[in-house]
Amino acid sequence: xxxxxxxxxxxxxxxxxxxxxxxxxxxxxxxxxxxxxxxxxxxxxxxxxxxxxxxxxxxxxxxxxxxxxxxxxxxxxxxxxxxxxxxxxx
Amino acid sequence: xxxxxxxxxxxxxxxxxxxxxxxxxxxxxxxxxxxxxxxxxxxxxxxxxxxxxxxxxxxxxxxxxxxxxxxxxxxxxxxxxxxxxxxxxxxxxxxxxxxxxxxxxxxxxxxxxxxxxxxxxxxxxxxxxxxxxxxxxxxxxxxxxxxxxxxxxxxxxxxxxxxxxxxxxxxxxxxx
Numbered sequence: 700x701x702x703x704x705x706x707x708x709x710x711x712x713x714x715x716x717x718x719x720x721x722x723x724x725x726x727x728x729x730x731x732x733x734x735x736x737x738x739x740x741x742x743x744x745x746x747x748x749x750x751x752x753x754x755x756x757x758x759x760x761x762x763x764x765x766x767x768x769x770x771x772x773x774x775x776x777x778x779x780x781x782x783x784x785x786x787x788x789x
Numbered sequence: 790x791x792x793x794x795x796x797x798x799x800x801x802x803x804x805x806x807x808x809x810x811x812x813x814x815x816x817x818x819x820x821x822x823x824x825x826x827x828x829x830x831x832x833x834x835x836x837x838x839x840x841x842x843x844x845x846x847x848x849x850x851x852x853x854x855x856x857x858x859x860x861x862x863x864x865x866x867x868x869x870x871x872x873x874x875x876x877x878x879x880x881x882x883x884x885x886x887x888x889x890x891x892x893x894x895x896x897x898x899x900x901x902x903x904x905x906x907x908x909x910x911x912x913x914x915x916x917x918x919x920x921x922x923x924x925x926x927x928x929x930x931x932x933x934x935x936x937x938x939x940x941x942x943x944x945x946x947x948x949x950x951x952x953x954x955x956x957x958x959x960x961x962x963x964x965x
Contacts, residue, residue, distance in 0.1 A: 706846060708843075709843075709844065709846060709896075709900060710896070711846050711893060711896045711897065711900075712889060712892050712893060712896060714889040714892075714893075715847075715848045715849050715887060715889060715893065716847075718849070718887075719849055719850065771888060771889070771892075772888075774891050774892070775888050775891065777891075778890075778891045782885075
């Protein structure tokens with residue numbers, strides 16, 4: 700079944716809904732305690748997916764995936780840095 | 790997140806009955822189909838949270854909302870409105886750490902600005918503050934020790950009060 704990326708009514712990105720449905724997220728959050736092992740297992744899962752994409756995707760699509768990962772990380776880092784700036788400003 | 794905040798400093802209001810302001814805003818927006826939650830704060834201000842199912846999506850099981858904070862600053866009132874979680878003054882850590890949260894805030898803020906909800910809320914608050922200020926039509930303020938605002942000029946840069954005869958702000962020097 701095709702996964703919808705955007706809410707049909709508002710056009711808002713649905714990543715949080717997709718994440719909430721993931722078995723990995725539900726398993727980690729089930730006991731409200733994140734262990735070192737869970738972090739390591741999740742990191743390994745991410746690396747395996749990256750390796751699979753790297754092996755199977757054509758070069759153009761590999762670039763698109765890397766662009767997305769890089770830019771979302773830039774946005775996340777900028778947001779966190781901005782929050783720290785705001786705290787210092789106060 | 791300050792990057793997505795709508796802010797307004799409303800000058801020369803003085804003390805108000807904040808419960809009446811909360812009631813005015815709640816009624817005005819419930820009639821339009823919003824769910825509204827509010828609380829008065831220890832500093833004399835208030836926190837008001839508005840949500841509906843059209844603009845505000847759930848994020849990780851929590852309803853997003855337009856959160857508005859009213860804060861008294863001397864004779865003036867600071868109004869700040871931004872996307873947050875319904876009924877909560879602070880955004881929960883789980884949401885703050887969610888890598889796509891900035892994307893969602895941007896999108897929800899865009900929808901709010903498109904519908905001009907933030908401007909509407911700020912305007913309603915301003916109207917209510919003016920209606921409910923101390924000394925207005927015999928309405929008593931909650932804090933009876935604060936005198937009503939005296940005549941004078943308020944600086945549009947820093948909000949400080951100067952004599953009505955002044956041409957320049959006594960605090961920051963800006964032209965009045």
